[in-house]
Amino acid sequence: MSKDQIREILDRRLQEDGLVETAINGVQLFRVTSAMPCVPAVYEPSVVAIVSGAKEAVLDGARHVYDSERYMCCSMSMPAEAGTPEASPETPLLGVSVSLDTRVMTELAIEMENAPHGVRTSKGGAVPQGVALARWDVGFSDALLRLVQLTDSPADAAMLGAGRLRELYFAVLKGEAGESARRAFGVGNEIARSIAFLSTRLDETVTIDTLASEVGMSRAVFHRKFKQATTMSPIQFVKSMRLNSAAMKIAQGAPVSTAAMDVGYLSASQFSREFKRAYGQSPKQWSQNAVVPEGVV
Template sequence: MTDLSALIARHLPAPGFFDTPMDGVQLFRVDAPLSRVSTVYPPSLCVILQGTKRVYLNGRTYVYEAGQALFVAMSIPVEAEILAATPEAPVLGLMLSLESRVAAETIVACQAARTSNAPVASAAGADSLSGLGVARWDPAFTEALRRMLDLLGHPEAVRVLGPGRVREVVYAAIQGEAGARIRSHLGGGQEMARIVGYVRDHLHEAISVDDLARRAGMSRAVFDRRFKAATTYAPLQFIKAMRLNNAALLLRQGATVSEAAYAVGYASASQFSREFSRQFNLPPRAWGRAHERESVGSPSVPFISGPTTVAP
């Protein structure tokens, strides 16, 4: 474990993020405690090599530390914090996107290779698996991670071997403790992940829960039950949480209140301000000033497509 964290520290000697040349792989370092702040995690693996992080999802707390990873199978609104970090003992880790080309191809290939003796979780079984959880590394995942990180600093090796090493990490994750969760939401039982992706990409538009149920090919009652099992939120609660958390991200990036409100689908800035204040206990302008440029070791979330453009 120590040598893996040393690899991260060598390539990231100062706090922040490092986009590696490998598809969908980003390193991060945090040198000071970070207060609990709202964000949106995209489909990804957040692997901790040193230190501890906390994530809060609709009343549930997830703590993960060195030797563990947070598996996020679909875009989801959360709160995150780091209670302890110093320049001498930083929190070190990496994010691996599950939406990158290499990761997506690996998940599809694993799904296709599964035999009738090892079927993916059924729709009913998938009800018990939410789209977020913490899992321990196993020896196969640790070795795959080591092999991938060993390429850093060797440009030719990254170009030639990088995609294969990323594939090994994703494959090891699928075969490990979090495999059922990843397969359920990104393999055969991917209806909820697809619907969550639609919500994420259309926050600036009017979204009807009945329309989402039709898109999933389910009755409203079945859709409501499966959606809550996957996300922990009722559909309307999820849409609102996604809108407000994405607006919080935009405010942290310097957007005005009107820009943030419009970008996430609010026609009225005053209504947005009321709902934001109820959620975060501060008016949006004050919240943005308090948290401007703050980060919690998550990758930058792509800006929501919509009529207003704010620099990411």
Template sequence: MHETLASLAYRHAILPDGPSIPRVSLHVARETSWPIPTLYRPMLGIVLRGAKRVTIGDRTLRYGTNHYFVGSIDVPASSAIIEASADAPYVAARLEIDQDLLSELVVDVNRDFDGETTAFAIGVMTSELLDAWYRMLRLLDAPNEIDVLAPLIEREIMFRILQGPQGALLRQAARADSRISQVRNTIAHLRANFDRRVRTEELVEITGMSAATFHRHFRSVTAMSPLQYQKALRLQEARRRLIAGADPMGAAFSVGYESASQFSREYTRMFGTPPARDAARLRASKN
């Protein structure tokens, strides 16, 4: 079934104006890639052909056709396609998590809340979950059925994850007083104030934890420290502004850097290329 799904998804992914399913996106690549820094949103990801490696903080995860990725909060990540070729392109699908649906299903599932957990993980693909994805992606060949059937299949996919070994991750994310939700609140504060120095005391006050407990739980959930998280946010926003046409010094100062040389060093360390050269390459690739 994987190959059937991969062929179907590939065919629709390369269509310029083909049908689409809400919150579902398709991704293809005809060659392997270097690690690409990005911001992972809450989502479920499956690989239909090939394999991918994702690094988040100090953790590295690899998944292919027998596994799925699940993430419950925004996390800076670096991903690389490690199996792909012109004859067998990498094909993947992603489902953005609907928080309202998640909260509703957590109540319906009626399972005990679990202890602390990380905000992302790899799970084993089951035949039931794969079948739900098959029915979801097959709707691309019947676009008149998407509005009615896609929400039902999306609900089933989420239900399957919640019932599985990684369900605790999503149940924690739906619970307002869980460690994941408390960390998510501090992440929202960091994202709203990425261009200034955020004191630890501000984040601690949001969670109500002690400083030591907060740092421990933030790293447990995100695999990085608050400082590392904010740095990744700044550099990714600076990159976006550079691609849009900002000059390196302007981009550096606009995201909170006070030293252009420090910005250049940290940018090069994260993206592998100095700011101006990286932006020029990315702008050229879009033309």
């Protein structure tokens, strides 16, 4: 029932394709009716819930599809490829994107850990991956509906938005993606912190030793835990983040040389070689052929 009500709200609000900002900071509604192949993207910490159609994400070669049965929770910045291969006017993609506020998520994760009879996060074993798919449960569905209901009223959103965002975050932390999210935002969030550190320094030379030192780990332990969380080695991850960020800048109209420098490439020839190896086209060809997606990544 909640899901149907969310779709009714989106149908009413979204008359054309695109991404619509709402009165609640970090909450966006989107509609896509054109099929789009997967293109380079960078997922930021967020929850994306689909009420009609399906989206596809490719992370390190693994394909993930999420739809009205499963939402996507990304708990740390991740390089990916994303697309809407099945969207059409007859079967539009409709959904909601909610940014995850680091401060609030951290507060909730720690409170849940310390509360009497609270949800416990496992201390040992493999680090959960940074992108997780989770089934819509009743708590998530109801919390998302209550949040989306505020998007029609700026006054209501100003008064109640923060509380309903917190309610949705809590539902995510309790749900199937909760283990991944709690490890990213709560105690033991070293890998998420290292990625946040790296994401603001793509134009700098950041070594594995620097990242490991930043979170107080040995190089070997850091490398192992990083690969568990991202499926990539730190070196692969850095390269993917830089190339995907550059590809997005070029698709949005930035000159190739500017995009390359913005993500730390000092050699144009090296950038071109690595770009073509990753995407099968030179940066110049990409700038001519790239399609800027109208919906969220």
